[in-house]
Amino acid sequence: xxxxxxxxxxxxxxxxxxxxxxxxxxxxxxxxxxxxxxxxxxxxxxxxxxxxxxxxxxxxxxxxxxxxxxxxxxxxxxxxxxxxxxxxxxxxxxxxxxxxxxxxxxxxxxxxxxxxxxxxxxxxxxxxxxxxxxxxxxxxxxxxxxxxxxxxxxxxxxxxxxxxxxxxxxxxxxxxxxxxxxxxxxxxxxxxxxxxxxxxxxxxxxxxxxxxxxxxxxxxxxxxxxxxxxxxxxxxxxxxxxxxxxxxxxxxxxxxxxxxxxxxxxxxxxxxxxxxxxxxxxxxxxxxxxxxxxxxxxxxxxxxxxxxxxxxxxxxxxxxxxxxxxxxxxxxxxxxxxxxxxxxxxxxxxxxxxxxxxxxxxxxxxxxxxxxxxxxxxxxxxxxxxxxxxxxxxxxxxxxxxxxxxxxxxxxxxxxxxxxxxxxxxxxxxxxxxxxxxxxxxxxxxxxxxxxxxxxxxxxxxxxxxxxxxxxxxxxxxxxxxxxxxxxxxxx
Ligand code: F6P
Numbered sequence: 001x002x003x004x005x006x007x008x009x010x011x012x013x014x015x016x017x018x019x020x021x022x023x024x025x026x027x028x029x030x031x032x033x034x035x036x037x038x039x040x041x042x043x044x045x046x047x048x049x050x051x052x053x054x055x056x057x058x059x060x061x062x063x064x065x066x067x068x069x070x071x072x073x074x075x076x077x078x079x080x081x082x083x084x085x086x087x088x089x090x091x092x093x094x095x096x097x098x099x100x101x102x103x104x105x106x107x108x109x110x111x112x113x114x115x116x117x118x119x120x121x122x123x124x125x126x127x128x129x130x131x132x133x134x135x136x137x138x139x140x141x142x143x144x145x146x147x148x149x150x151x152x153x154x155x156x157x158x159x160x161x162x163x164x165x166x167x168x169x170x171x172x173x174x175x176x177x178x179x180x181x182x183x184x185x186x187x188x189x190x191x192x193x194x195x196x197x198x199x200x201x202x203x204x205x206x207x208x209x210x211x212x213x214x215x216x217x218x219x220x221x222x223x224x225x226x227x228x229x230x231x232x233x234x235x236x237x238x239x240x241x242x243x244x245x246x247x248x249x250x251x252x253x254x255x256x257x258x259x260x261x262x263x264x265x266x267x268x269x270x271x272x273x274x275x276x277x278x279x280x281x282x283x284x285x286x287x288x289x290x291x292x293x294x295x296x297x298x299x300x301x302x303x304x305x306x307x308x309x310x311x312x313x314x315x316x317x318x319x320x321x322x323x324x325x326x327x328x329x330x331x332x333x334x335x336x337x338x339x340x341x342x343x344x345x346x347x348x349x350x351x352x353x354x355x356x357x358x359x360x361x362x363x364x365x366x367x368x369x370x371x372x373x374x375x376x377x378x379x380x381x382x383x384x385x386x387x388x389x390x391x392x393x394x395x396x397x398x399x400x401x402x403x404x405x406x407x408x409x410x411x412x413x414x415x416x417x418x419x420x421x422x423x424x425x426x427x428x429x430x431x432x433x434x435x436x437x438x439x440x441x442x443x444x445x446x447x448x449x450x451x452x453x454x455x456x457x458x459x460x461x462x463x464x465x466x467x468x469x470x471x472x473x474x475x476x477x478x479x480x481x482x483x484x485x486x487x488x489x490x491x492x
Pocket of ligand 1: 048334335
């Protein structure tokens with residue numbers, strides 16, 4: 001069983017001579033001004049949530065966009081800051097972007113083109129050549145930063161996500177002596193969906209700069225192999241899951257990402273969480289209620305309108321639950337400069353107001369919507385208060401909320417309703433698996449969750465806990481690193 005200590009030992013024994021570098025767009029710690037004071041927080045991001053405990057174990061350098069308005073105030077002359085703030089465990093190197101760069105690279109190409117292209121949820125991608133140019137420019141900027149940090153050290157570089165499709169190739173061109181890997185945290189669609197991208201060849205060529213390329217599930221690996229096979233000149237080996245282009249090979253592997261199960265499970269039982277639960281029960285008016293929960297960044301891939309419609313249908317079909325069941329939707333606003341996200345926000349407000357008006361009785365309303373980034377303690381308290389949790393993503397690489405909810409239920413209570421279109425559904429087979437497009441089915445599963453016997457809940461939850469405990473984030477990292485250690489540094 002992999003755990004924090006085991007991973008530390010593994011790294012000490014096998015990686016002590018190498019520098020470990022992570023690159024991501026989102027930084028793990030953000031400094032912001034609150035009045036005159038500077039506060040440090042963690043963003044709502046699956047990537048940073050999963051990788052921060054890993055970096056805390058291995059040490060090294062994490063390179064990311066410095067997006068907080070107080071970020072510049074706290075770095076040293078090399079744009080470095082030691083994190084976490086309470087105990088230096090690794091170095092965060094911040095990269096500064098102009099507003100124009102952020103608009104073209106992050107909002108534009110990453111989130112208006114690649115995000116909808118890879119998530120098959122019928123939101124049309126927008127391809128603008130100006131955004132593509134900025135995306136290339138920012139990938140170049142990050143490549144210069146990586147090269148500067150590595151110098152002539154032997155380094156493992158671990159790139160995160162779709163913001164950096166070109167990065168490994170750019171690093172390799174200048175420094176062939178490092179081992180390059182990348183994890184694509186979102187789905188990879190089938191070739192039919194991917195082929196509409198005007199810069200598909202460049203993207204594939206860029207990604208094949210990696211020695212190792214990871215996806216959450218085998219299905220996404222297969223999609224990637226088939227995409228390469230159909231779109232560029234390369235040899236695709238379906239037996240070995242390997243692509244050879246220009247004499248250089250890239251291994252493609254599934255690594256289902258996870259969470260720090262033990263930490264989440266024990267935090268869930270802590271006294272501070274118990275206190276927080278009492279506070280929330282009171283402030284949210286949850287006393288005597290059956291509580292349903294949804295936790296998501298407000299994103300159109302998460303199936304939140306479908307969830308609200310299912311709640312509407314549930315009360316329509318089962319009016320005996322009026323006044324007895326409350327649904328809490330929690331999570332921060334996201335990517336608000338993009339039109340589809342603005343539209344989604346308006347739609348959700350409209351839906352919530354309509355549904356609440358339809359069923360409210362005195363002070364009781366069926367849906368409470370909290371658009372904010374909850375801290376770890378509050379989030380854990382919400383998980384513990386929830387009799388059932390709904391993850392209804394229309395398409396999702398993994399979905400760590402599902403795993404966090406499971407980790408929080410040390411007493412094996414609670415029911416997880418989980419979209420079959422998440423990576424997590426491959427592992428959490430004992431959840432109530434749903435098709436979020438089928439609103440009737442979703443409503444019926446809400447009823448099933450509420451009416452499930454305690455014995456059945458215990459049986460399902462304990463099975464899921466076993467899976468997440470075993471396939472935890474340390475196992476994920478251990479597997480990625482073990483695979484990386486099989487590569488030899490070019491100079492011997
Ligand atoms: O995997 C997708 C991802 O990068 C996750 O880390 C996270 O849930 C989300 O997207 C973060 O979005 P953003 O960094 O754009 O706020």
